[in-house]
Amino acid sequence: MKGPRTVMPVLDAVVRRTNFDEVACGYTLEDAQLEASRCLDCKNPRCIAACPVAINIPKFIGELIEGNLDQAYFTIYDDNVLPSICGRVCPQEKQCEGACIVGIKGEPVSIGALERFLGDYSLENDVLEKRTIIDNGIKVGIVGSGPAGLANAAEMRKKGYSVDIFEALHDFGGVLKYGIPDFRLPKDIVTTEVNRLKDMGVKFHKNVVIGKSITIDQLLNEEGYQSLFLGSGAGLPSPLGVPGENLSGIYYANEFLTRVNLMKSHKFPESATPVKIGQRVAVVGGGNVAMDAARTAKRLGAKEVFILYRRDMESLPARLEEIHHAIEEDIDFRLTLNPVEFIGENYRLKQVRCEIMELGERDKSGRRRPMPTGTYKTFEIDSCVISIGQKPNPILKESEADLEVDKWGRIVTDNHQTSIPGVFAGGDVVSGAATVILAMGAGKDASVEMDKYIKSKQSE
Amino acid sequence: MYKILEKKVLNIDVDLMVVEAPLVARNALPGHFIILRVDELGERIPLTIVDIDGQNVSIIYQKLGYSTSLLGELKVGDEILDFVGPLGKPAHIHDVKTVLGIAGGVGAAPLLPQLKEYAARGIKVDLVIGARNKDYIILLDKYEEICENIYIATDDGSLGTKGFVTTVLTELYKTKKYDQTIAIGPLVMMKFVVAMNKKYNVPTDVSLNPIMIDGTGMCGNCRVTIDGKTFFACIDGPDFPGEGVDFDELIARQDYYSEEEHICNLKLVKK
Numbered sequence: 001m002k003g004p005r006t007v008m009p010v011l012d013a014v015v016r017r018t019n020f021d022e023v024a025c026g027y028t029l030e031d032a033q034l035e036a037s038r039c040l041d042c043k044n045p046r047c048i049a050a051c052p053v054a055i056n057i058p059k060f061i062g063e064l065i066e067g068n069l070d071q072a073y074f075t076i077y078d079d080n081v082l083p084s085i086c087g088r089v090c091p092q093e094k095q096c097e098g099a100c101i102v103g104i105k106g107e108p109v110s111i112g113a114l115e116r117f118l119g120d121y122s123l124e125n126d127v128l129e130k131r132t133i134i135d136n137g138i139k140v141g142i143v144g145s146g147p148a149g150l151a152n153a154a155e156m157r158k159k160g161y162s163v164d165i166f167e168a169l170h171d172f173g174g175v176l177k178y179g180i181p182d183f184r185l186p187k188d189i190v191t192t193e194v195n196r197l198k199d200m201g202v203k204f205h206k207n208v209v210i211g212k213s214i215t216i217d218q219l220l221n222e223e224g225y226q227s228l229f230l231g232s233g234a235g236l237p238s239p240l241g242v243p244g245e246n247l248s249g250i251y252y253a254n255e256f257l258t259r260v261n262l263m264k265s266h267k268f269p270e271s272a273t274p275v276k277i278g279q280r281v282a283v284v285g286g287g288n289v290a291m292d293a294a295r296t297a298k299r300l301g302a303k304e305v306f307i308l309y310r311r312d313m314e315s316l317p318a319r320l321e322e323i324h325h326a327i328e329e330d331i332d333f334r335l336t337l338n339p340v341e342f343i344g345e346n347y348r349l350k351q352v353r354c355e356i357m358e359l360g361e362r363d364k365s366g367r368r369r370p371m372p373t374g375t376y377k378t379f380e381i382d383s384c385v386i387s388i389g390q391k392p393n394p395i396l397k398e399s400e401a402d403l404e405v406d407k408w409g410r411i412v413t414d415n416h417q418t419s420i421p422g423v424f425a426g427g428d429v430v431s432g433a434a435t436v437i438l439a440m441g442a443g444k445d446a447s448v449e450m451d452k453y454i455k456s457k458q459s460e
Numbered sequence: 461m462y463k464i465l466e467k468k469v470l471n472i473d474v475d476l477m478v479v480e481a482p483l484v485a486r487n488a489l490p491g492h493f494i495i496l497r498v499d500e501l502g503e504r505i506p507l508t509i510v511d512i513d514g515q516n517v518s519i520i521y522q523k524l525g526y527s528t529s530l531l532g533e534l535k536v537g538d539e540i541l542d543f544v545g546p547l548g549k550p551a552h553i554h555d556v557k558t559v560l561g562i563a564g565g566v567g568a569a570p571l572l573p574q575l576k577e578y579a580a581r582g583i584k585v586d587l588v589i590g591a592r593n594k595d596y597i598i599l600l601d602k603y604e605e606i607c608e609n610i611y612i613a614t615d616d617g618s619l620g621t622k623g624f625v626t627t628v629l630t631e632l633y634k635t636k637k638y639d640q641t642i643a644i645g646p647l648v649m650m651k652f653v654v655a656m657n658k659k660y661n662v663p664t665d666v667s668l669n670p671i672m673i674d675g676t677g678m679c680g681n682c683r684v685t686i687d688g689k690t691f692f693a694c695i696d697g698p699d700f701p702g703e704g705v706d707f708d709e710l711i712a713r714q715d716y717y718s719e720e721e722h723i724c725n726l727k728l729v730k731k
């Protein structure tokens with residue numbers, strides 16, 4: 001059996017509650033090599049199969065042990081153009097690390113932390129693969145600059161296409177910029193990764209809402225784009241659907257997190273967009289978004305921040321590391337509670353009333369199903385952040401009747417191809433809210449289909 | 461960057477700006493709006509598209525607080541950092557014979573493109589326009605080109621009837637009937653106009669102005685309750701039939717950040 005994991009240093013839990021600095025500090029080279037030495041270099045590596053983009057994990061780990069850091073980075077980059085990001089935010093325990101053989105009897109190899117180390121090494125030392133791109137002059141367009149769009153852009157550019165990314169907001173990165181907070185993913189890392197794509201020749205256009213500023217039809221038929229990739233994400237918040245949900249003081253997580261991450265409201269009034277959270281904050285939900293919202297509220301100075309979740313602790317869908325960090329930061333978990341009503345005074349939130357749940361049989365997801373009990377509990381609160389899920393916004397569909405979507409507004413695809421010829425899609429807009437690496441995988445796979453489509457059209 | 465090509469002072473608080481923004485102009489229709497950001501630490505603020513001319517977009521803004529005042533400091537030749545649109549759904553242009561526009565204050569700006577569209581379709585349009593005093597009545601010359609009758613109200617009686625737009629409406633409805641009205645102005649004004657029109661059985665379209673951030677349906681800040689159901693003003697509106705709107709809730713939501721807006725204004729004074 002292998003020894004314990006090499007621990008990554010973290011900021012002190014009391015200090016970090018007052019700032020937005022990154023919590024996990026990263027490995028030194030010695031740490032990384034020590035951790036890498038725990039890998040058994042399996043003949044049939046289970047970790048690779050569990051990584052959605054199939055990074056050759058034992059190969060990069062071996063190169064890291066040998067001190068060949070540039071090559072180790074290139075090995076990752078072949079399959080994943082955003083290692084610094086995925087190393088930080090992948091739910092590794094459910095993917096690569098969850099499958100690692102060392103994890104059967106002990107703790108799995110910290111694959112994510114090693115990937116992050118190499119990604120950061122390349123950013124800090126400006127290590128880039130020298131690759132000559134032979135321009136083919138063929139225009140392709142990408143809608144949305146989240147991980148799906150970025151991964152698609154990188155692949156299409158490598159193949160020589162002239163790539164334009166259109167982003168509705170004033171900054172690039174999608175959820176990586178407006179959703180995931182700085183203390184988990186510093187924004188300059190996202191900016192640096194975006195700049196690398198710019199250096200490769202990908203053209204970025206902000207403030208362009210496809211379907212409004214210009215339509216899919218206009219891009220294809222008036223502007224000469226040969227193929228499009230839709231990576232517009234799942235940004236539209238899902239409501240709880242309970243009385244009082246529009247009282248002032250109730251935020252959807254997107255609004256709350258966008259105010260802080262994209263609009264920098266924690267620097268108000270230097271930054272002109274305010275955010276107001278009060279002293280007692282309830283966060284509804286148990287995923288990454290809920291953890292981010294709760295930990296952000298704490299950093300804005302709230303005294304009492306608690307999670308309201310309708311199942312138990314073991315069912316929380318958030319990344320394990322985020323749950324641990326939230327507990328350390330004094331976030332209270334109030335479990336088996338389901339909000340049923342918000343109560344206000346003069347339209348301002350005062351209380352949330354919750355039904356106490358009981359856990360029944362395990363459902364399809366393997367988690368115990370929450371059942372209503374008919375008994376209730378009420379909490380006094382100043383604000384509430386609803387973080388229970390998202391679906392795609394209706395803008396693309398409304399502007400393009402031919403674009404087929406399902407009843408949740410998700411774009412229907414067949415091998416990444418949408419119902420409109422030449423138009424491909426991937427990421428959250430197809431899957432519903434999922435993960436960064438799945439979105440990137442979809443963007444990458446779609447690039448293969450786009451390339452095939454364009455070539456077959458040209459040989460016609 | 462979006463270049464300011466023209467700037468006109470309409471009154472001490474209100475300016476018109478023509479901005480070069482080809483991708484906003486390309487598909488814009490009456491009722492659409494834009495969201496702009498003046499500088500790197502600026503707020504995203506929504507403003508209605510008042511006119512389109514080739515690649516250029518006109519906006520009219522009232523210097524109400526920090527961000528609109530910052531915008532007002534820009535001059536011809538300066539550039540606005542971010543300017544995105546057209547956002548929202550275009551206004552519903554009903555198939556009717558007579559329309560009455562009801563404008564309060566700077567609401568006269570967003571109303572203009574809608575009334576113009578009705579007039580262009582050969583529909584008879586009248587206007588009731590109200591403001592604090594005569595200096596705040598804007599765009600009269602533009603409205604004179606398209607309206608048959610214009611009725612003015614000022615709080616202090618310095619022009620037209622002394623009183624509110626509702627004062628004028630009470631008189632007007634004694635002799636006239638309209639198929640459709642469109643009311644745009646402060647929320648309280650729209651609330652009272654809708655209540656009054658209900659009594660006279662006249663439908664009222666309103667243009668709602670909740671606080672917005674992205675304008676693409678992402679944040680949910682702009683939500684409004686209409687007939688007990690939730691709508692996002694940026695993607696479902698901003699134009700809605702006024703009858704079912706929960707104005708009191710919306711007024712509270714619009715007011716939620718008033719203390720912070722005050723802090724921002726102090727920053728202006730210091731500057």
Ligand SMILES: Cc1cc2nc3c(=O)[nH]c(=O)nc-3n(C[C@H](O)[C@H](O)[C@H](O)COP(=O)(O)OP(=O)(O)OC[C@H]3O[C@@H](n4cnc5c(N)ncnc54)[C@H](O)[C@@H]3O)c2cc1C
Nearest residue numbers: 144146147148168174175210232233427428434435436439
């Ligand atoms: C708070 C939060 C925390 C998360 N934490 C994690 C985590 O720890 N680990 C993890 O793996 N996943 C996490 N996720 C999920 C992950 O971020 C998403 O699955 C991923 O970002 C989806 O990528 P995407 O490219 O499909 O879409 P997005 O990242 O949503 O990007 C879509 C982009 O398209 C733009 N857009 C939308 N419509 C248009 C249009 N009409 N025209 C032009 N542009 C448009 C949007 O503005 C946006 O920038 C988290 C999500 C949130 C919200």
Ligand SMILES: Cc1cc2nc3c(=O)[nH]c(=O)nc-3n(C[C@H](O)[C@H](O)[C@H](O)COP(=O)(O)OP(=O)(O)OC[C@H]3O[C@@H](n4cnc5c(N)ncnc54)[C@H](O)[C@@H]3O)c2cc1C
Nearest residue numbers: 505506507508521522525526527528669670671672714721
């Ligand atoms: C669809 C739409 C169209 C609009 N069209 C026009 C127009 O054509 N001309 C015009 O003068 N005004 C218009 N407005 C209102 C304009 O957006 C606000 O006056 C402006 O944002 C005020 O910002 P401020 O910082 O100057 O003032 P602040 O002091 O911040 O606020 C003054 C008032 O504006 C509201 N407000 C603040 N921030 C926002 C925001 N981000 N979004 C919306 N409202 C906000 C506040 O609730 C407050 O009542 C429109 C609003 C919407 C939603």
Ligand code: SF4
Nearest residue numbers: 051086090095096112
């Ligand atoms: S991309 Fe994610 S799943 Fe794949 S190896 Fe890296 S951390 Fe693991």
Ligand code: SF4
Nearest residue numbers: 039040042047100101
């Ligand atoms: S499964 Fe674990 S031990 Fe085996 S190669 Fe992958 S990381 Fe190394």
Ligand code: FES
Nearest residue numbers: 675677679680694
């Ligand atoms: S402004 Fe964000 S959803 Fe409407």
